[in-house]
Amino acid sequence: MDFLLRLEQSGFATWVREGGTIWGYPFILFCHTLGLGTLAGVNGSIDLRILGFAPQVPLAPLKRFFPLLWGAFAVTAASGTALLIADAATKLASPVFYVKMVFVALAIANLQMLKTQVFANPRLDEHDVPGSARLLAATSLLFWIAATTAGRLMAYLGPVSGLQ
Amino acid sequence: MNTPHVHLLLNHVPTVGTVIAVALLILSFIRKTDGLRRVSLELFCVIALITLPAYLSGLGTALQFEQNPDVVKAIMDRHHDAAVFGSIFMVLTGAAAWLCLWQRRRLGRSSGAMIGTVLVLSVLTVAAMARTASLGGEIRHPEILLDPEAAAAVTAEVAPSFMSAAAIAQFVTGHTWVWPTMEALHFIGLWLLFGVVMLVNLRMLGMMKSASFAAVHRLLPWAVLGLGINLTTGMMFVLGAPGQYLENIAFFWKMGLLLLAGLDVLYLTVFDAPWAVGPGDEAPPLEKAMAASALAMWVGVMYFGRMLPFIGNAF
Numbered sequence A: 001m002d003f004l005l006r007l008e009q010s011g012f013a014t015w016v017r018e019g020g021t022i023w024g025y026p027f028i029l030f031c032h033t034l035g036l037g038t039l040a041g042v043n044g045s046i047d048l049r050i051l052g053f054a055p056q057v058p059l060a061p062l063k064r065f066f067p068l069l070w071g072a073f074a075v076t077a078a079s080g081t082a083l084l085i086a087d088a089a090t091k092l093a094s095p096v097f098y099v100k101m102v103f104v105a106l107a108i109a110n111l112q113m114l115k116t117q118v119f120a121n122p123r124l125d126e127h128d129v130p131g132s133a134r135l136l137a138a139t140s141l142l143f144w145i146a147a148t149t150a151g152r153l154m155a156y157l158g159p160v161s162g163l164q
Numbered sequence B: 001m002n003t004p005h006v007h008l009l010l011n012h013v014p015t016v017g018t019v020i021a022v023a024l025l026i027l028s029f030i031r032k033t034d035g036l037r038r039v040s041l042e043l044f045c046v047i048a049l050i051t052l053p054a055y056l057s058g059l060g061t062a063l064q065f066e067q068n069p070d071v072v073k074a075i076m077d078r079h080h081d082a083a084v085f086g087s088i089f090m091v092l093t094g095a096a097a098w099l100c101l102w103q104r105r106r107l108g109r110s111s112g113a114m115i116g117t118v119l120v121l122s123v124l125t126v127a128a129m130a131r132t133a134s135l136g137g138e139i140r141h142p143e144i145l146l147d148p149e150a151a152a153a154v155t156a157e158v159a160p161s162f163m164s165a166a167a168i169a170q171f172v173t174g175h176t177w178v179w180p181t182m183e184a185l186h187f188i189g190l191w192l193l194f195g196v197v198m199l200v201n202l203r204m205l206g207m208m209k210s211a212s213f214a215a216v217h218r219l220l221p222w223a224v225l226g227l228g229i230n231l232t233t234g235m236m237f238v239l240g241a242p243g244q245y246l247e248n249i250a251f252f253w254k255m256g257l258l259l260l261a262g263l264d265v266l267y268l269t270v271f272d273a274p275w276a277v278g279p280g281d282e283a284p285p286l287e288k289a290m291a292a293s294a295l296a297m298w299v300g301v302m303y304f305g306r307m308l309p310f311i312g313n314a315f
Helices: A002-007 A011-018 A025-050 A060-086 A088-092 A095-118 A131-153 B003-010 B012-030 B034-065 B073-107 B112-140 B148-152 B165-174 B178-204 B213-217 B220-240 B242-246 B249-270 B285-307
Strands: none
Touching: A002 A060, A002 A088, A011 A025, A011 A060, A025 A060, A025 A095, A025 A131, A025 B178, A025 B285, A060 A088, A060 A095, A060 B178, A095 A131, A131 B178, B003 B012, B003 B034, B012 B034, B012 B073, B012 B112, B034 B073, B034 B112, B034 B220, B034 B242, B034 B249, B073 B112, B073 B165, B073 B213, B073 B220, B073 B249, B165 B178, B165 B220, B178 B213, B178 B220, B178 B249, B178 B285, B220 B242, B220 B249, B249 B285
């Protein structure tokens, strides 16, 4: 915590916050949105397929989207970290921030479980989707909805900084 | 070309266009011509998309003219309320028409219930749009007023009061919980829409080639659901704080790109070229170019949406 608070005083954090350029806070915020749109969106689409929509789409090749998902996670996490240190004192004091982090962690753990428990099976398309896979898909959607909601509410509930 | 000019140009699309599309739909029943029906459904989708800038340019014009002594604000408000009502029905008609087109691909034909829904919604839209157009004309054409003195004192409601622009604005700004809730929904809609269009377009670009286009197309209603959530919440933002959006160049770009991206969703459903891409097939170069540009447009919509508070000084 202290570490993050000290980072808030760093040159980089000050530039992000006060640089007054579109490439600082606004662009990092856009990267965060693009990352979350890709990560939650593509993961959500895979969840919908596992839940039985678009049944002609073979499941096994969806595995190829995992590198994209991890890449999107990296972009979201990196931009999120920059946004956090630019505004550490306010965000760390906000309970909503921790709620968001819990749901992001759950969603990412859920994604990893989808990979190891559902997509590890090469004969995935030869059987009906097992109930456990459907459950993982449903919780994945719920975790992303909760994480998005908490993330958005950080701008309105609890301590809120002047940054948009 | 200024905002009123754009509005005068576009406002004929939802009024005249809907009449033509309804006529084609009815003609398709009488002549039992499937091709006519398809054209009519496609027309409804395009008109619904163009209704968006038609409405927004009208709202922009209203903001500019609010203080103008030559227009009566009450007459303008009455036109606006009718436009909100008509636009809601137009967008619902477009959504139902798109679902009909999706069903044609999925089942080979649209269900009678869906076609019936389109017919009912579109007839209501024609009535609402005719009223909107007539009330819009009264703003600047005193010669068509039957009773000019009564018109100057208008307070008559033309839409259910809960659907008037003022009531929606009051709902959005009057409760502290509404705006944050809409924001959360807007972002959930964002990733639902973006995730599905990404999956579909990445398939065209060569990822996951073992799935046919027809197979991934079945996810598209989820994208349209996301779009519906975002149009609804987005309209509530605009009605809640019109100046914040309509006087913002980023919003102009966001809406322009949204229109093009919306047309691309329609393209994917109605044109045959993407449908020729079977399991294992490589999409032709033109389809790849379409897919890449569609993705770029959606990213652009997101970019300008995110930049709303930062580009221009409207916030």
